[in-house]
Amino acid sequence: MNDAQADVRLAAVTKSFGPVVAVDNVDLEIRRGTIFSLLGPSGCGKTTTLRLIAGFERPDAGEVYIRGERVTSIPPYRRNFSMVFQSYALFPHLNVSENVAFGLRMRGMARADRARAVNDALELVKLDALADRYPRQLSGGQQQRVALARAIVIRPAVLLLDEPLGALDKMLREEMQIELRSLQQRLGITAVFVTHDQEEALTLSDQVAVMRNGVIEQTGPPREIYDRPRTEFVAGFLGASNFLAGTVVALEGGTAIVETPAGRASLLADSRIGDRVRIAIRPERLRMMRDDGLGLPARIRDIVYRGPVTHFYMDSAGGPLLSYQQNAGAQDWSVGDAVRCTWDPESAVVLDSGCA
């Protein structure tokens, strides 16, 4: 990706706070017009990375580029971005339209043009009726929309969002997720947002970067991150996962046969014979068959009914196994039953041993 297509680029950026390395030699490229999310547990460095893009933190090493321009030493108020804060940070002493107009005022836009732009922005977030209210008179969801309007009205090169939906209740959050996505697509703004909610990241993003201890463990589209995690951490962070350890004993075309304590398993991999591997399989991909055929033998330990799916907790010689079965028809498994677990070869993934 050349700079003409990358709206944001971080090159070998490192940032420490005292002895703690918050961001460790991170490289990042964000394509124009996409939604990019930084996902990870608290303390993984995602917020620091966002603030480095914004300029509220200066990197100890490395460079930050916005639209091809090196902005590493440029203060935030001269960078081409805007931000939606976790607490919304609406100015309490200004009303809604004054809040939204603030950025335009800083850019010297004439009053009449400002009024028009503010009106358009408020219409976009469906708050034009509340233009004269003050932030304290608004609900959480309304405040969040004002914060959004204020950020997009100035048409920034990149929009940064710091856990923007964290304070909203579940229903409102899902509603806002959809609205956010459609808004971004309408305006074509490049957006970077930080979240610890993996579901949110998968819903909203074009690209996800999973971070841990200041390092990006994997970047890619949501589907790829979910289906083909590269490390155990990524596999475990984005949902439940089954893990099996084993050794590659045979190769057939693109398929590898792995000998695990529970039995033989096959999966798509480009390993070599003799490699010790860890494989991950999503519970929804783990099929349960009668105990009279191929597959890894296991015994059902616990059955938990969950509405659309049922969770089956099993024990095998290779460790615990978890399977999600759709409740689409009759299910006649019971606790204590012996089963055989199988999966399609392309459903299993070999994890990088280095980053476990």
Add this chain to the structure above:
Amino acid sequence: MRESQVAARTLRGSATAIAFFLIVVPILIVVVVAFSPNEYFEFPPAGFSWRWFVEFFRLANMRGAFALSVELALLAATLATVFGTLGALYLARRRGTVAALLQSLFLAPLVFPTIILGVALLLMYKTIGMPVFPGLLLAHCIVGLPYAFRTALASAQTLDPALEEAGQSLGAGPLRTLFLLTLPLIWQGVLSGWLFAFIVSFGELNTALFLTGPGLTTLPIEIFSYLQFQGSQLVIAAASTLQIALIVILVATIERVVGLGRIIRAR
């Protein structure tokens, strides 16, 4: 157990009654006596009269002292507030030993014996040849600085740091952030600080004792001189009452604007 609780409550109640009596009565007596119609001191006064207030404004030295005190307090409070607010804005988000040291330095005049400061300043002024009014003004600015600093700091620290960052994300540089965002949001703390600095300056004696000069006295010093040299006491009562009245008006006005809680907590 009930008995000890009753005893405790009686103790507290009577201590409070005694304390309030002892604290407030002297002031009350002064105010009441100020309206006395006669020449000599008597309590309770024989009637009601404004004569001593009239006498106060008739006396040139009294008028002058009052005017000087007001002028001095206005300027000193404003200076103290400007400096104190600047210091507070600097220290609002800073931690660490240096920040703590600076904070102690700005608060030091609160606990340092002001009489010694007065002596020290007089000596320094004499050595460098400082004119009287500016010297006194600077002394009062120092004395009022901790008050202004303290309240401004409290206000600045309760400010959400995200607000200033939001301003920056929208393109506001440091100056515009300060004037359009920070100051409008902490103005109540700043105003409370101004109020305290004013009141402190208006009633200040210990530095004024040394730093006032011929023709340039403050009202408290004038009152003190009269009392020391047995001047007419009742004019003093009127002078004192005027001082008290001014403070009451000031506190009431600012309370309207800023709220009771803020004034109390600032102390």
Add this chain to the structure above:
Amino acid sequence: MRTPWASVLLVPPLAMILLFFVAPVLYLFWVSLHEASSSELYGAALTVQNYVGVLGDSFYLAIIRRTLGVAAVILGLCVLIGYPVAYFVALQPPRRRMLVLLLLLFPLMVSNVVRAYGWVAILGRRGVLNTSLGSLGLIDGPLDLLYTIPAVVVGLMTILLPYMVISIANTLATLDRSYEEAAQALGASPFRTFLHVTLPLSTPGVASGTLLVLLLTLSAYVTITLLGGPRSKLLVSMIYDGVTAFQWPHAAALAFILLALALALTALILSVLRPGRVQGTGR
């Protein structure tokens, strides 16, 4: 603000404090180490005679003893009366507590000279106390209450009492109720709860109130002069006299002896009360 702009914020107040607070005090100390001079502010030679002379002089030592005695009595009275009052205030519901605190704050805003004058009006020969006692027939002639040390003690104590009350009340009011409740759940009577839980936990407030009252007592020249008169002088009066007599090095030395006294007493009070163990510094 972390930008280089930040120094614009720091420099003016810092310069102010350094130039007109720190520098003069250091200069004063410097002068205290010089000889006296009749023509200049101070002589050329360096000497510690100003200090030695005062500390070896029985007259001054008596003054210092008297000063310490007065301070001790005032502190004791302020704590004894102030604590129950503070407790009372802290127990009030928030709205009323604020009103009461304002009532206490207000006298502090009135100039000390006016408050001292109030006591002059009460204790004087033709003051309120003497006229009332006389008209009630309890005394034959006016009592000489003014211009005595007890007058200074009473006056100063009532002037400084609000500081103590506010200090302690603030600490008591923010005390977590659950400490007292935990003690009572463990079987402590209200009195023992107070003694073993409330009182120790309130030491930070007592400490800060005590220190404030101490410092103000030591430097309360006007009140001491008005109520004590020429025969009840304390250390601070000596400083004033030294300055009016243009004996700068002598007055300077007296000033620093006063400061040293204040510091020593502060250290003493802090070591006795140990507010640190409540505030978490663990001392």
